[in-house]
Amino acid sequence: MKVKVRSGDSLWYYSQLFMVPVILIADSNPGVNPKSLQIGQEIDIPGFTLQNYTIRQGDTFWKLSTSRNLSADALLLVNQTLNPNSLPIGTVIKLPRRVISPIVSGRRSYDYHALTADISMLADIYPFIKVSTIGKSVLGKPIQEIRLGKGNKKVQINASFHANEWITTPILMALLNSFLLSITNVRPIRGVSTMPLYNSVDLSIVPMVNPDGVDLVLNGPPPEVREEVIAINRGSTDFTGWKANIRGVDLNKQYPAKWDFEKERSEQNAPAPRDYLGVAPLTEPEAIAMAELARNNQFDRMLAFHTQGAEFYWGYEGLEPPESQVIALEFERVSGYKAVQYIDSFAGYKDWFIQEFRRPGFTIELGRGINPLPLSQYDEIYEEVLGIFLASLYM
Known part of the structure; x- marks a missing residue:
């Protein structure tokens, strides 16, 4: 106003x-x-x-x-x-x-158009947030970052690295919306006063890392690449199992953290709906944008929202700092999700973040079931991850 x-x-x-x-x-x-x-x-x-x-x-x-x-x-x-x-x-x-009620309506097919419309409305109502473009997708969609807060502690949270895990985007946007409502109306969330968090944290949110992939899953292939993506999808027009970007590269297997090891044992040697690492690390514009964002900002911690499993991963090759375990125990307490230190999977953004910066990084697997998770889980997932979102700021 x-x-x-x-x-x-x-x-x-x-x-x-x-x-x-x-x-x-x-x-x-x-x-x-x-x-x-x-x-x-x-x-x-x-x-x-x-x-x-x-x-x-x-x-x-x-x-x-x-x-x-x-x-x-x-x-x-x-x-x-x-x-x-x-x-x-x-x-x-x-x-x-x-404004006392949420603007974000996440219980719907939440594609790139829905995201950009919500970002625009939030920026209009809450002009203290700053929206910028950190890069562009293969098809030229801007990958947007939302930034807010006055503090020195830098926290980065992202969602929708994987296309059919798109429910993570409206969940993250709803968490942001709740935080904005809380600080403007001086209203605690779960007993936590949020203005001190605004004053102590510099929060970076990238709500949709893979906009082309999300739109493919929800809306089908765009005309300019229709034949190519159907071929990658083995002739099928059912894209519900698609995790990759529009070129068939898994963005969360694009990082130089044991990439060669993961590539050698991978069964995918060509573009595919999931699990193809590409011809080298950091070939895809979306993955490059996220790497540059981290390098340019030197975040103190990072959370990547994925689905599913109701658990989260917080270690990589023993390179994670002692602080990571302390945060992991709090995440486990406030969410009920299981804390897992190591898994037999490499080349992910969390792996690279820990390796590169020796700072806490987390892959949060929201919800339970088979991807894409149904919207019927939306409310339950939001309540589970709300505690993690707050703890990532106050820990």
């Missing part, structure tokens, strides 16, 4: 007027000097939208503001050209509406 500065206004006053932490207002307006606001200057207020309202018999600014738990001056601020003492019936005014 945008408002225009009046004489005597300040960011602190807007914070009191709308009951939003002043740091969030400041972060929503990075180019604004809070000590010298200019009359008429536009300021973003996070956590609110504006809605049109048509004046009816008996309406007053006082009644309208009271019914919405706002001061009359909040209405005056967004309706500066109106005379509050003269509100003719039929006049259309703007009413601030506090």
Whole structure:
């Protein structure tokens, strides 16, 4: 929601007027000097939208503001050209509406279009988040990163490395949405106060690493590569078992962490719906983008959301730091998921992250069953992983 500065206004006053932490207002307006606001200057207020309202018999600014738990001056601020003492019936005014419910609707086939629409809405309501493109998929779709927080501890969380594990994307977006609602409305999550987490953590979220693959699973092959992907899929138009990117390369087997060993024992020697490592490490643009993101940011920890198994993996070749076990025990406690230190699988993003940086990395296997997991598990998975999401920030 945008408002225009009046004489005597300040960011602190807007914070009191709308009951939003002043740091969030400041972060929503990075180019604004809070000590010298200019009359008429536009300021973003996070956590609110504006809605049109048509004046009816008996309406007053006082009644309208009271019914919405706002001061009359909040209405005056967004309706500066109106005379509050003269509100003719039929006049259309703007009413601030506090956002108290989630925007993300994840219980649906959540393709790249759904993701980008939700990112756009969240960025509009919560302008203190920063959205950037870290790379592009094979078909040119932007791979988007969402960034927020003021702290020094850098946490990276990603989802949908694997195409038919797309349910991880709406789950991660719903977790982000809950966090945004919590900090703007100063409302704890499971008893955890979240503003201290915002102030102590620099959070990076890449909600869909493999947008081409997700769209293939959910919508079928795009015309420009239809014949190629059907051939890779052994002539079938059923893509529910597809994990790879659009070129048939498994993005989570693309990293130089025992890649040669994994390649030698792999049964896949050509592009396939799953498990093909490619001709060399880091040949695919999506995998390259995630490697560059990690190298450029030096994250303190990383979580990769996958499905399924209700367990998570936290070690690699003994290179994980002692801190990893402490975090793993907390993840296990808050989620009920089983902590597994080592598995006989290599060349994954988590493996490479631990090897490259000697910092905690985790592959979180959400839910139970056969991929793609049904949306009927959505609510249960969200509740299970919510504790992991919070613990990744406060540990």
